[in-house]
Amino acid sequence: MFPVLARFGPFGLFGHQVGPFTLHTYGMLVALGFLAALVVVMRGSRREGLPSEPVLDLAFVAVLAAIVGSRLLYVLFNLQEYLAEPLRIFKIWEGGLIFHGGLLLAIPACFYLVRRSSLPAWATADVFAPAIALGQAIGRIGCFAAGCCYGAPWDPPFCVTYTHPDALAPLNVPLFPSQLFAFASGIVVFAVLVAYRPRRRAPGQVFWLYLVLASAARLAEDAFRGTAAKSALLPWLSATQAISLGIGVVALLMFAVFGRRSTRLTLPR
16 A cells, blocks of 8 residues: 655755655644544534634544544553564554544543533533544454455455555565445444434433544454454453453443433534
């Protein structure tokens, strides 16, 4: 694929050579995913009648916490590799983010800020849920371009073969395009959440439904992954599948609890 979008330089500046600079496709598409998510959040916040300034502050915290958390979990799963080259921890534009790490850090950070800003917690969570699904889906195209999160060896024609020397996937090996599977499932999750929002029985249901669907999608995706790290407690599942299973079960229970609330919301379309 195309892990590098463009290279610039080197340039001469005051008698010194600067560069070259590399624009990674992964970093560009992750940034595009965040921007698309922000657009969805702002539209949703206007629909819910939420004040824009604290919502923007919350979006900034969510992005920062998501990047830090997802990178930390990836580093923990590949600790030996990063102990050998510690500075690579900061090179997130090359790939290497695990969504669950970002989610587990962003949720408590955001709920803390929500309480401080007096935003309605569950209505705000419902605004952010479809945005997260869309942003994650777009980011998966960046994974596909970079070759990270690559699939298991697969037979043609439903496979992709990486030949670019900067790709993170094994070269010249037919692999299942698990990143495209994740992109498609993310778009489906986004569409389901948007369609379900006017039918929710109480604030919070869209958020819990997102966690149910995202967890189910990750369980399916990891079955086709080629880099699944096995959990010590559940050796037949990958570590991320075990986390997804736990999150999904709790989210399904909470979705049912919130659904039993008797007051049905009528929302503007």
